[in-house]
Structures are given as structure tokens and as C-alpha cells.
Amino acid sequence: MKLLITGAAGFIGSNFVDFILEKYPEDKVVCLDKLTYAGNLENLARHRRDSRFQFVRGDICDRECVFALLEREQVDCIVNFAAESHVDRSLEDPGTFLRTNVQGVCVLLDGTNAFQIPRFHQISTDEVYGDLPLGQPNQKFSEDSPLRPSSPYSASKAAADLLSLSYFRSFGTPVTITRSSNNYGPRQFREKLIPRMIFRTMAGQPLPVYGDGQNVRDWLHVRDHCSAVDLVIRKGLPGSVYNVGGGTERSNLELVKLLLTLMGERESRISFVPDRKGHDRRYAISTEKIEQELGWRPVTDFSRGILETLQWYQAHSEQGGASRD
Template structure:
């Protein structure tokens, strides 16, 4: 059994790889894992340090847009789990070209190679942001795509490309759409690690607008568990929402983080709202729960406490990342 994991040095991809090699998924107990990662600013080989010595792991530095490389790596692959993506909304607002290149062309390159190589199941990891914003209720997988940021538009485009390869070429593709992830090893530009690391350093944290935008929070371990359920039993050509079941306003989330770090609201700096800031995300997980038995297993209270503790204990991981980001800006 050979598994190709794109973006396997990133936050979610590296967690999936660590879980595979750690024996969390019985169907992949003896699998060889090939990681393809470009090692952009958010890709970090240190994320794979706990499994770096595993003989089943092969790491390849490269771009998913490199058709020749992707074609070579796709030979003999039984499962593709495609995490690689540009994913930071603020960066996409400043410049969308990299998002279109990686998320759309890169996905097409992988799909083409998988189709030509006769690869097995292809799991395309996407986001709830492709649905847009929802005032009440929750999105089912049949909801129209209404992305509002360049990032989410590029992901919606890649979802449609995956659908097209399923319908046109019969490639056994499944698409997963997750809510907001959190957990250890998340690059500290995202809200939870940014706030935690800032507060650990006694710095202020930025709160967009009125702070009432709502997100559903999903621990990375639950997300990867859901992805593996789809890899094992998801129906080809289908889409599966994966949610965490904890909806919080950004202000509520900020309050919990302040409490966890022993800080008060004097540490919060209101900032101008993000352009096109979606008000609320909420996914309906009935389909994956009914078909595949998915349910989130990590409570938000426990997951957040574990995450805060991990960042407090792993300054050597995140401090260099923040230093480089500061220099780049």
C-alpha cells in the first residue's frame, strides 16, 4: 500500500502523516507514505520530526505544479490525500496569483497524473469557506458555492476540477470540506496560534471589527480522522463536510484564550475588519456521520487546553517562525 500525501509538512498534512505512521489508521498499518511538499513558509520538515526515522516515510521536496515530478511520484499509488494549498485569507487579499497557481493548477496537475497512472482513491481536502457565509442553519454538501475571498474562490475552483475528473475520467475522487482547524504545529499566522504565542510573549492580540464573526472549531485530530473515514469508505464522486460542533464568535474565542493565558481585555487591540469578511460558517455533518460514522471526539475545552500547553512547551518550534515572518514583513 502506497500513500501520496501532498502538503505533508504543513499543519494538517503533517498531523495526518504522524497519525498514519503512528498506527492510528488500521487500513494503513503497513503503508509506505510519500510526502510531497514545496516547503513554502508554512511547510516545515520539523513538523515530521517525530516520525522522521520511520523507514516507511519518504520525503520529496517539490511543487505540485511540476507535472513531470508528480507523474513519477504517482506511479503505483493506492491513495492520494491532497492537503497542499495556499490557505491564508489575508495573504490572498494582498495577492491572489499564488493561490490560483497552487490551488487550481496544482490540483489539476495532481488529478491529471492520478488519472493517467490509474491511481486509487483521491481525497481532495477543501474548506467550508467555499460555501460563502450563512446567517442561520448549516450548509449541506449540495449547497451552491459562493466563495467571497480569493482564497476560497481558488479552493472552490479546485473542488470543481476534482468533480470534473471524477465525472469525465472516472477517477475515484472524494472532496472533504472542513471547518476551522486548530491544534499543535499550526503556523502562527492563524488566529489561535497567533493569539496564544502573542499572549505568551506579553503582546497584544488583534481582533477584527466587532468580533462577532462566527466560526465552527475542529481539532486537527478529528479532521484527520474524518479524512481517513472518507479515504476508507467514502463514495467516489461524493463530497463530505467535516465539522467540530463548536461555534464561537471571534470575541468569545478571544475571551477563552485570554482566560487560558491569564490575560485580560487590555491585551486586545481592535483592528479594522478584513475586506469581505464572511460573517458565519456552519457545516452540516449529517452525511459523513450517517454514512461513515464520523463524530468529533475532542471537546473544544480539552483541545484548546492541550493546544495552549503545546505552544507554551514548544517555543523552539514557533519562535523562529515568527521571527522570520517579522523579518519578511
């Protein structure tokens, strides 16, 4: 299989490139990335000399660039990780999110049709469902739950999902979508919760926690996310959406306290700060569909995964440095 992986220089995209090249000796990958502030070519450095790997710097919104690439490379599948991905930034500059996360997806869908690519896979998020109240652990979103995004980020991702599904219905475009919960693992950009807290702890800075810290997220190891996407692009049904979750719910406060404990630091480092606008309370998704239809399960134990993640950031602190605030 030859895959076009967009957003490949980012956190999840670069882990997916590793996953494919390690698992499938016959596969080839063409990586397309604009290298925004969140993209880092170092994330792909280990593949530089692999003849199965190619990197192209480009914008998924640039129709000419995308179409020329698709014409030249004749890929079997597009996996779209390219996105503006940080909720806080979307509150400051929603327009940039609409451009990449919606218009960019439109270009990729048009390219899929124009060059009759056998599969377009859109990487989405559980945030498209909005949030759930605390204290009702049995409530979870399924793939059929209504979309009620809370932030410009999640609204742009929901729009991309709907656009993709409309292409399936209108043109028969072979689209699949995965909606995953919060990922953790190596190479996440330092603005996100886990690396941010680790680097601030290492720098002796206070650890800012939004509101009361009770907001709950489900954590999924990035490698488990990659195995789900791999399964869906090869065996998933066109026109289908699959939730992908780790089944590991933690409040932000619990998570920060765990990191402090693992780093041998005191909880007094935590400083509560005014809540994020529209901050979602709890995300939780049912993963029954992907488990039953495709036999996927997450395999990374959270305690082991988080410890390895911490150790990775400690060993790569030059990629983090001090936080931006």
C-alpha cells in the same frame, strides 16, 4: 495502503502523517511538499527513521516531478493537503493561490488518471460555501448548498472542488472531497488566529481582533479532521463530497477571551482593528452525511482540546516567536 500525502510538512498534513503511521502499521507514506514559508520539516521529524516514511521536496504544479514520483511509487491514494491557505495573503497575492490551489490540483488529477491511482482525495474547506448571517443558529450549509466563496483563497478552493468533480464526471476519476471547518491543534503556522494570539500574549503584545470580533467559526480538532479523511479515503463513495465539522461554534472574540483566561491575562490586551476585506460573518456546516453514511463523529471535547493546544504552543514557543506585524 501506500499513500502520497502532499502538503505533508504543513499543519494538517503533518498531523495526518502521524495519524496514518500510528494507526496502520502496514501502511506507507510518501510525502511531497514544496516547503513554502508554511511548511516545516520539523513537523515530520519524528518519522525520519521510519522505513515506512519518505519525504520528497517538490511542487504539485511541477508535472514532471509529480508524474515521475507517481510512476516510481505506485501509490494507492493521493491525499492533497498542499495549498496556499491564508485568507489575508490571498487578498495581497491571489495569483499564487490560483497556481497552487487550482493548477496544482489539475496536475494531481491528471497524474491520478495517467497512473490509474485508485483514489484522489481533495482537502477542501467550508469557506467554499461563503458565509451565513449571524443570529440564525439553525441555518447550516449542506454538501448541496451553492458555492459562494468570498475571498480569492476560498474561490481557488471552490475551483479545485469543481475541477475534481468534473474529472469524476468526465473521466470517472475516483475523486472524493472533504470540506472541513476551522482546524485547531498542534503545529499550526503562527499567522493563524489561535497560535498568533497565544504567541502575542506570551510576547506581551496587544491582541488584534478584526472588526467587532463577532465573526463566528466552527472549530474542529485536527485529529478529528484526520479521522474523517481516513474514513473517507477508505470507505467514501467516489464522486462524493463530505462536510467535516466540530459542532463547536465560537465568535472570534469569545475564542480570544477564552485564550486570555486560560493564560491568566486580562481582556484589556484585546485591540480591535479595521475589519478584513469581505470578512465572512459565520460558517456553519451540517455533518449529517458523513455521520450517517460513514459513522464519523468528532470525539475531542473543545475545552480539553483548546487547553492541550495552548499547552503545546507554550512548550514549543521557539516555533512561533513574535508575530510578523
